[in-house]
Amino acid sequence: MLSKMATGNGHGEESAYFDGWKAYANNPFHPINNPNGVIQMGLAENQLCFDVVKDWILKNPAASICTVEGVDSFQDIALFQDYHGLAEFRKAVARFMEKVRGDRVKFDPDRIVMSGGATGAHELVTFCLADPGDAFLVPAPYYPGFDRDLRWRTGLQIVPVQCHSSNNYEVTRSALEEAYERAQEANIRVKGVLITNPSNPLGTVMDKDTLTSILAFTQEKNIHLVCDEIYGATVFKQPSFISISEIMTNQDCNPDLIHVVYSLSKDLGFPGFRVGIVYSYNDDVVHCARKMSSFGLVSTQTQRLIASMLSDEEFVDRFLAESSQRLAARHSVFTGRLKQVGIPCLASNAGLFVWMDLRHLLKDPTVEAELALWHVIISEVKINVSAGSSFHCSEPGWFRVCIANMDDETMDVALRRIRALAAKKDMPNKAAGKRKCWQTNLQLRLSSRRLDDFMGIPQIGSPHSPMPQSPLVRAT
Incomplete structure (x- = not known):
């Protein structure tokens, strides 16, 4: 009774990328109410300068039509x-x-x-x-x-x-x-x-x-x-x-x-x-x-x-300067503390994230091994990061980690969890026997059949790969 668009999966929500978001939504971290919840590091938001914006809004009430002044x-x-x-x-x-x-x-x-x-x-x-x-x-x-x-x-x-x-x-x-x-x-x-x-x-x-x-x-x-x-x-x-x-x-x-x-x-x-x-x-x-x-x-x-x-323009100049300084500080702290435990990141100077290299933690240089590690990070480390295969990266083991969407205290918790992961290099192997206990909460929708439906092309290469080995990604 519905259209092909309504019944299809062109939106792409049946993917590992969005499954990570759902894992966070089902069990969100809170420092007091849920300290063991999932920390959201899959969302590229810039929350580091809201105090600068709030200060401007308080000084310019007429800018809004929902105030006495406006x-x-x-x-x-x-x-x-x-x-x-x-x-x-x-x-x-x-x-x-x-x-x-x-x-x-x-x-x-x-x-x-x-x-x-x-x-x-x-x-x-x-x-x-x-x-x-x-x-x-x-x-x-x-x-x-x-x-x-x-x-x-x-x-x-x-x-x-x-x-x-x-x-x-x-x-x-x-x-x-x-x-x-x-x-x-x-x-x-x-x-x-x-x-x-x-x-x-x-x-x-x-x-x-x-x-x-x-x-x-x-x-x-x-x-x-x-x-x-x-x-x-x-x-x-x-x-x-x-x-x-x-x-x-x-x-x-x-x-x-x-x-x-x-x-x-x-x-x-x-x-x-x-x-x-x-x-x-x-x-x-x-x-x-x-x-x-x-x-x-x-x-x-x-x-x-x-x-x-x-x-x-005075506000704009202040905001741009503060944003740059705070992003630089956050990036330096995050990458520096990862480097201490042997986790490198791609050298970068922009964005709200880092491209984290966990290739050395993979059992094999495959997408399957990358997803196994991603499962562990979601279910045991309790952090939502985004696997490189979701970005069509050709080299398994890279992960995008968003670093500007949380306060310093939450970032400290996230860093402690990631550093603990680095100390347990055999975690993907241990996770294999535990899959059933968390799979009910986090459904990985990457079977070969559903992948065919999503990408609209025959699956070539590994039947479990989340991204096609074909050179083209076709619309459904």
Whole structure:
């Protein structure tokens, strides 16, 4: 009686990535009420500077229409606004984007298109650029949500561009060419390349040469380049973040093929506000995206508050400086204490997470062994981290660990638990006999049959692998 979309699993919740979230939801850590619960380190939230935001809100009560000072604006804000959004909102967001990029580029407020978070922005730009069955090349490892955001309702396919730890996961021209050729051999039309800079899950920034190479590749192939830059303000040490908008100003290129996705979810830590942005240099994309944005507009109340906050440049400067300092301190403490017990992390300088290397704890260099270790971390260590296979990483044993979504005390507890894991290198083997006692609480939905349903392709290689060995990730 329902549609294929309603009865299918295109959203991707039947996966290890979301199972970790469910394990936390069923048994959340609390320092007093549930000290043995699961600590959430699978959610990339930025909670380190809420005191700075709270201080501004207390000093600017008129920014909200739900206060005595701001209630006179209630009627105007509550009434219908057009799809362009409030002029002051678009201006403030464009200015904030400039400051995050070191004032090295300018953004036109008239090219700001609203959407419901980066999730909505990615789907919106996909609808504008590709038809069902077309594909984007996406460097892997990449954010698991892209399998939902880009594919579920649009019919897009993803062709992973395989990158490796041996060169710090650099996106090379040869890797791009190899992925492009695989798509051609499968008779799939490639419409663009999607990159995330700074990277999720790696926490690294792309340098000028890499960005220039990727831009040249897309221009030569006459395909689009979509740049997810939602972690731009999370860079906490050198090298600095370079936007594709800066690179293109120094290149002879077709701007109609370049698009930026942005949001305030990571840089400001406001995911609940659902402020997503599409900034395109293509007039037709801007016009179409603005019409489509009616399906995911940002509320005018939120627009008004954000416009007031981001128009206060003194606040913005203070916030960006504090955020950078606090992220640097958290990153230093976390990676330093892991290093003491022999757990390395990929060298990084951005993001709200680290890419933790537990390859030495695997029984075998396989995805099955990675998932066995992940099971132990969830069920016995009681921490929700994200296995690298969920990010389409080709090398088993890497895990994304979010470090900015908790206070210092909870972080200390998490570190003690991870350090204890490092002292028990045989835990995955011990876990095999205990599986039944926790499997009822944490169902791993990665059987080969369900994987086929999720990915929409035949399973090649290990029947238990959570990610296909096929070069293409197809939409259901």
